[in-house]
Amino acid sequence: MNVIDAMETCTAMRYFKPDPVPKEELEKLIYAATRASNPGNSQGWEFLIIDDPAIKGPVGETVLQGMAPFFANRPQGQDGVEERMLQGAEHLARTFAEVPAWIVCMARQVYPPHDPQESFMHSTIYPAAQNLIVAARELGIGTCFTTFPGAAEPQIRQLCNIPDDLHLFVYVAVGYPAKEFRPVRRKPVAEVLTWNRY
Ligand SMILES: Cc1cc2nc3c(=O)[nH]c(=O)nc-3n(C[C@H](O)[C@H](O)[C@H](O)COP(=O)(O)O)c2cc1C
Incomplete structure (x- = not known):
């Protein structure tokens, strides 16, 4: 598959088969992530893979407790597509512990070296995470990509013994798809591109 085809069909997958993803495949994803552009080649990223049921179980329960009020009052999607997305997001949160692996994408505040700024952690981790997916x-x-497990960040830090200077940004659910990849629905280029002057 060429890279444009991969980007065109890289939809958020919220339903997974129970099959584990082999360690070598997960490490390939981290390899891809760590080929990304980053500020001054400081490479202030780090990745934590969570596939241990003894961690996923309790974190999944905390996620569910935190999200229960939202699920109870969840608004209807504005159309079928949005409703399916919301249902998928709820399914993913409810099945946190059954997702074969979670990759926590993290960064350290290290750039620029003379005056490290928080904003450069975002610039570091998101290109890497996009390479990964x-x-x-x-x-x-x-x-x-998800951010909802952030509700359980203190517990994740404690269970996984994460050093204090690592900041957690995005939690990527990973597994073999139980639904089809579809073309992403995005604005046409003509709507978002300007040449030279507005
Ligand atoms: C930073 C970030 C956080 C996201 N957080 C969540 C999330 O918590 N739960 C979820 O189901 N999807 C999450 N998503 C996925 C988006 O909802 C999804 O990419 C978007 O709806 C477009 O759908 P598509 O990628 O399938 O085309 C997140 C995406 C990004 C980039």
Whole structure:
């Protein structure tokens, strides 16, 4: 699959088969992530893979407790597509512990070296995370960026013994897809591109 095809069909996957993703495949995703552009080549990223049920179980329960009020009052999607997305997001949160692996994308505040800024952590981690999901698509692995597990961050830090200077940004659900990859629905280029002057 060429990289444009992978990007075009790299939809957020929220339903997974129970099959584990082999360690070598997960490490390929981290390899792809760590090929990304980053500020001054400071490479202030780090990745934590969580596939241990003894961690996923309790974190999943905390996520569910935190999200229960939202699920109870969840608004209807504005159309079928949005409703399916909301249902998928709820399913993913409810099945946190059953997702084969979670990749926590983290960064350290290290750039620029003379005066490290928080904003550069975002600039570091998001290109890497995007590389990761496109590489996964090429390998036939589904992924979904999430932020909702942030509700359980203190517990994740404690269970996984995460050093204090690592900041947690995005949690990527990873597994073999139980639904089809579809073309992403995005604005046409003509709507977002200007040449030279507005
Ligand atoms: C930073 C970030 C956070 C996201 N958080 C969540 C999330 O918590 N739960 C979820 O189901 N999807 C999450 N998503 C996925 C988006 O909802 C999804 O990419 C968007 O709806 C477009 O859908 P598509 O990628 O399938 O085309 C997140 C995406 C990004 C970039």
